[in-house]
Amino acid sequence: MFEPFIPGTVHHPLAASPRGAEPRDETAIRYPTRLNAMALQPGAIADDRNLLYDAGELVLSVARFHHVRVRRLEPGTGLVVDPAVRRPELVEHAARIMCSALGVDCDLSIRVESDPLPVHAGFGSSSSLIAAVATAVNHLYGNPVDRGDLLPYLTSNHGEEHGTLPGLLIPVQCIGGSAASGLYDGGIQIVAGRSTVVLTVPVPERLSLVIGVPSDWDRRPTDELMAAEAEKFGQFRATGERWAPTIAFRMLHEAMPAARRGDLGPLGSLVFDYRFRMGSIENCSFTHHGLTDLAKNLEPLWHEGAATMLSLSSVGPAFFVLTDRPDHCAERFADLGMDVTHARPHNGTYEETELPR
Structure with a gap:
């Protein structure tokens, strides 16, 4: 699965032929x-x-x-x-x-x-x-x-x-x-x-992003991280078998229609449940030794209404919050020993x- 290759290797060719176009310098x-x-x-x-x-x-x-x-x-x-x-x-x-x-x-x-x-x-x-x-x-x-x-x-x-x-x-x-x-x-x-x-x-313009990365995070090269993730693949599969139908139903019938109407609430709720209730954070715990404890300490941001969306990003260890209370969330992140970044959605x-x- 993880055989290395040289830069420029094409595993899957482009499916459609490029259109004619005029190059520039x-x-x-x-x-x-x-x-x-x-x-x-x-x-x-x-x-x-x-x-x-x-x-x-x-x-x-x-x-x-x-x-x-x-x-x-x-x-x-x-x-x-x-x-x-x-x-x-x-x-x-x-x-x-x-x-x-x-x-x-x-x-x-x-x-x-x-x-x-x-x-x-x-x-x-x-x-x-x-x-x-x-x-x-x-x-x-x-x-x-x-x-x-x-x-x-x-x-x-x-x-x-x-x-x-x-x-x-x-x-x-x-x-x-x-x-x-x-x-x-x-x-x-x-x-x-x-x-x-x-x-x-x-x-919406009123919302911004606060991102936190654990300051004691152990940075590892890609091959080590992939080997550690592979050990969790059984848990990833089990999570999918149990929760994928629920995720699909809620995304299609609740979160997506609401988001089209400008309501991000159901989307944020689905993300929270996926990460904090369906085992996702535990599955991703290989990225940082304190990931699950950190998640428990961040969870109150959701319950107190400070977060429109609270999530781990990918497999972490970065957490982020989409919020209209960025200073409050940043303070919580910093109190938990995280390096904080403020960013705007694009x-x-x-x-x-x-x-x-």
């Missing part, structure tokens, strides 16, 4: 990151079919950005990644799989600057970086690949730095939320089935930005 974009509130079918997180996952997810798009600049070079030059790029293997992978999809040689210069976010904490920093670079290359060539085709292409060819084998990537479950957050508008997005966006809704898509002079 250079472009720059900014691409949002995301928080993952829940999976729709948690059991599918553990069912690998060669990097194809049908777990579905609920994500919040966050105004913390990857800033990508891409320039075409003379034929035969090859790929040139700025030496200042912090995660060059992911940038290379994104550029090469996108050029493969477009059927062009990868003669590109790429620069990336990312707003600070901890790696492997639940922010989707890896998948959003890959999505940002691939989207920038697609944008450079006039967007010949439609977003509906680009999204599953990116998720089915995802990988992250191996950890103990430099220069190689390792498969990691990718459901589609990080790419969707920049390709589709709406601060809240529901991705179902094979990386298909089925609902997007804006987050209701738009990726954006073209001015090129540096």
Whole structure:
């Protein structure tokens, strides 16, 4: 399941042929990151079919950005990644799989600057970086690949730095939320089935995000984390078998219709139950030794009405709250020994930005 591969490996070709488009010489974009509130079918997180996952997810798009600049070079030059790029293997992978999809040689210069976010904490920093670079290359060539085709292409060819084998990537479950957050508008997005966006809704201006990461969190490389997660796969499957029908019913008949009407209450309630009552936090406890105790101490934020949504993000260890009382929530996070970040939801898509002079 976790066989390493070299950057640029295409496991699943683009499903549809790119449209004709006019390339430009250079472009720059900014691409949002995301928080993952829940999976729709948690059991599918553990069912690998060669990097194809049908777990579905609920994500919040966050105004913390990857800033990508891409320039075409003379034929035969090859790929040139700025030496200042912090995660060059992911940038290379994104550029090469996108050029493969477009059927062009990868003669590109790429620069990336990312707003600070901890790696492997639940922010989707890896998948959003890959999505940002691939989207920038697609944008450079006039967007010949439609977003509906680009999204599953990116998720089915995802990988992250191996950890103990430099220069190689390792498969990691990718459901589609990080790419969707920049390709589709709406601060809240529901991705179902094979990386298909089925609902997007804006987050009201009065609500903001408070994110907390345990200050004593033990950062581990990808291969170690994946090995630890694999030991929990039986619990993921059991959670899916027990709760997936309930999640699907409540999402389809309660949460989604209410969200379309502007009421996020049923959505927040479903997320809370998924994380705090259906075993999700226990399943994700491999990411941090004190995760379950921390969750118990954060739970009062929900019961006292301070949170429109309270959740672990992905498998953690980051927790977040969508709230109209950010100072109160931030104080609670800090009192529990968490490093606190304030952020705004991002209701738009990726954006073209001015090129540096």
